[in-house]
Amino acid sequence: MADTTARPGLDARGFIAREGSPDLVPGPFRPVVAAARDRLAGVFGARLDSAYLYGSIPRGTARVGRSDLDLLVVLREEPADADRAGARALDAALDAEFPQIDGAGTLLFGRARLLSERERYDMGWFLACLCTPVLGEDLAAHLPRYRPCSLLSRETNGDLAARLPRWRERVAGADDTDEARRPLVRFMSRHLVRTAFTLVMPRWNGWTSDLREMAEAFAVYYPERAGQVRDAAVRGYEPTGDPAVLGSYTDDLGPWLAEEYARVHGVKAPPPGRPEQGL
Incomplete structure (x- = not known):
């Protein structure tokens, strides 16, 4: 059941407010x-x-x-x-x-x-x-107005399982340097935190683009994984080039998150012919 408590990022009618100006x-x-x-x-x-x-x-x-x-x-x-x-x-x-x-x-x-x-x-x-x-x-x-619902969760971030093989290829093909790995850590950290947040977004009933706030919202519902997601939020802003971090993303946190996402919201069908963006 969704949490009906008023959260940040929503207007008076409960729609996600447009951010930025x-x-x-x-x-x-x-x-x-x-x-x-x-x-x-x-x-x-x-x-x-x-x-x-x-x-x-x-x-x-x-x-x-x-x-x-x-x-x-x-x-x-x-x-x-x-x-x-x-x-x-x-x-x-x-x-x-x-x-x-x-x-x-x-x-x-x-x-x-x-x-x-x-x-x-x-x-x-x-x-x-x-x-x-x-x-x-x-x-x-x-376009319509949008609420923090399961459909929105699935359609925005329900493709993590499909992304993971590409992530592993990118990690394997990257130069063995901190400089080469930092952009991968930054991108994957941000993507995983946003996926973790949208996993719980309908229950949390709000919106934020701040990675640390996303991690804290996730932690309410999955305390056993909270530390990993909080660490990823930090690396999304201050990435390191540690290869162990990338391994933990592609072999532990990422697969777990993809499986839980599919259980809760389902899997997003790949749009035919859509240009691939990002990793």
Whole structure:
């Protein structure tokens, strides 16, 4: 049964409130955001439908020299190879030009796919609740309001079991250096904490994007795994290059979490033809 206690991240009617705002962008990051916004039309031209910020920068929690710039770009048609190459070039240029960010990443989606029924509780929710519009029509107007429910849990993070084989391949193929392993630890830590949180989200009945708050919400319901998830939350912000950490993710915490997720919420069916994002 869901906990009916009012939680952070919900509006007065119990819907997940949209996080982030242009007004919350910290001063040091405003030139980066302005440059990205100004260059998007040059990269994508008439194919550009709309663009959004997400992550710590629009939430106002970004750290100079430590946080990355995260963009979601929606195109009028499905992304082509030229679009992906343009996005990579834009990311590299912004990262090289602005020392206040530690990398940049652009997600590309076609408008029809993003607004499709299949994406309604995944990328649709992501845009409507976690993204801040910076260019074009705000497509959130075409999407429903969202509550912390089991369907949302399954559709956002119910694919961990399918990801684990790819994670193991990436770990096995990485150079044997701390520098090579740290990005993997950072990404996997964040993904596992978010999956752990959405496992309990309907019971906790709220939303947060803060990794430490996510870990504490999870700990209420799974105290036996709380220490692992709390440690992962710390590494999501301050990653190490310890190979034992990656092994624990792919061979212990990850498989357990995937199995428990399937038991509680079910497994997300892979969308046909959807471009793979991330690891």
